[in-house]
């Protein structure tokens with residue numbers, strides 16, 4: 755069994771909590787207020803910027819092939835996001851000026867902490883739920899047809915072939931890293947993964963309540 759196979763129960767629990775969460779349910783039935791989705795997109799822009807920066811930091815510690823692969827993973831998502839930003843007329847200034855809300859801040863700082871405290875293998879495990887969860891949610895909701903095409907486009911971008919390939923590749927990177935570390939470090943990798951899953955679920959709640967300081 756590969757290392758990431760042992761994480762399946764954790765990610766599927768996170769998936770179940772996500773699809774039952776009112777934020778996702780309201781995207782599916784089209785009732786989510788546009789203001790709430792805008793809030794989510796602005797917060798998520800901040801999240802993704804830091805997520806990308808973490809990819810750059812982690813890549814410095816990986817063999818050249820995996821470093822290149824890691825840095826190529828997020829490209830498709832950027833394009834899908836730009837389309838959503840345009841549709842909702844969210845400006846670059848607005849995206850840049852958004853300050854991370856408490857849950858977002860906690861998730862971001864958690865990812866940096868895993869890297870500085872425990873190193874590259876643990877940090878990379880902490881980045882994996884981001885791919886895996888959205889891919890599972892996207893695959894499950896790709897055929898649902900939300901009455902709001904914008905919301906359906908959001909799901910479709912994560913359920914499609916490109917993001918599925920990125921998710922598989924990220925799992926393979928984590929599997930290769932797990933083979934190179936000892937058992938206690940594998941336990942830390944599981945811990946980083948589980949904490950990120952926790953924050954993923956709370957990210958929906960943060961958006962739904964438009965959490966603020």
Ligand SMILES: Cc1ncc(CO)c(N)n1
Nearest residue numbers: 798801802884885888957
């Ligand atoms: C918080 C969060 N997790 C995962 C993804 C998927 O990339 C995202 N865009 N945002």
